[in-house]
Amino acid sequence: MLVGELNPGESREVLRKIKEAVQALASRVADTVSRKELDEKDLERIFQELEEIFIESDVAYEALPALFSELKSRLLGIRISRFREEEEIWARIWEALVDVIRRVEPPGDLVDLVRNSGVKPYIAVFLGVNGVGKTTTIAKVANRMIRAGLRPLLVAADTFRAGAQEQLAVHADRLGVPIFRGKYGTDPAAVAKDAVTYASKRGLDAVLVDTAGRMHVDVDLVEELRKVIRVVRPHIRILVLDSLTGNDALEQMRYFESTVGFDAVVLTKMDADAKGGCALTLALLLKKPIAYIGTGQGYEDLEIFRAEDFVKRILE
């Protein structure tokens, strides 16, 4: 899906909804707190009443228990002065969200990880269904590496889709980094393997492998990706997910988790984040860190994922 296809009105609508859901929560908590100390029963009732509003804002049903339990531990037993009620409740909710999301913060910048890894070349394989932003993300990561003084190699291991190799080549050209290409129809695992040998010989720092997208239910593709991973034994497998795809992104995450496996996520198109709730869901349910978020189509539009910024983005 292209960002251009997004209806901006619709985008604002969903973001407004998630904020509304949180506001509804704050005001109900305030209502109760003004009368009595907030107990477990009150919170259960409030959460139950709000389930639907959260789901409408694209938070997946299965993410609600994690969200509510974190909120509960922050809100239970509070009794606060009437004057500071709203402010204080809002702050606690904000903190709870930041805390729960902090679990998927990366330990640091991937680029630093590569630099400090002591391995050369550091091998990263990028995975994801078609159109999520794999190729663009690789170009952005390469750009970040160059700025840090590292020398990456781009690898076009998508030997399936016409134009895929050329697309990566355009980025390599613009960024002034080498690219390793395979012939269309050849085995992506062999291409990736040769690319690693090529990078080793030249003393390059990192190998960034672009893989084919297609549909996530494509069994052949899964086999192909597994083979790439078996053969090149990457140091990191990065799953790219598109924040505009709502609950599909959750499904893709689950699918890749159970088939190919991955170590970190990049969440793209957060600049046009129509689905604030989708990103929140992923942050709640992911067991792996979100290394970066994509915030635009330019090379600089890649940010390290930070829980504070993320909550600001959805609530402010």
Ligand SMILES: Nc1nc2c(ncn2[C@@H]2O[C@H](COP(=O)(O)OP(=O)(O)OP(=O)(O)O)[C@@H](O)[C@H]2O)c(=O)[nH]1
């Ligand atoms: N606004 C915005 N657009 C993005 C972002 N990341 C990628 N895109 C756009 O999304 C579209 C698809 O990106 P690609 O990088 O080609 O996606 P891909 O996963 O490589 O696609 P396939 O190779 O077909 O599987 C392009 O128009 C990109 O410019 C982002 O963070 N923000």
Ligand SMILES: [Mg+2]
């Ligand atoms: Mg691509």
